[in-house]
Amino acid sequence: MTxxxxxxDMTCEGCSGAVTRVLNKLGGVQFDIDLPNKKVFIESDHSVDLLLETLKKTGKNASYIGTK
Structure with missing residues (x-):
């Protein structure tokens, strides 16, 4: 998995909770949330487009940085 x-753009625990909810609904992902730095690290075989689309369902500004 990549x-x-x-x-x-998360500012509070509620924001990271929203990210957790949408990613858990997607399934097949392992993720870590770095709230202070506004980063989400996702390990998955899903396409980057699908992951980004899923993160945007939170209503937060989201963008792809790259692979780790």
Whole structure:
């Protein structure tokens, strides 16, 4: 599985909770959330486009940084 790094404009625990909910619904992913640095690290075989689309469902600004 590839590990991807994303920027997500999270400001609080509620934001990271929203990210957790959408990623758990997607399934087949392992992830770590770095709230202070507004980063989400996702290990998955899903496409980057699908992962980014899923993160944007939180209503937060999200962008792809690259692979880790």
């Amino acid at each position: 590990k991807h790094e994303f920027f997500v």
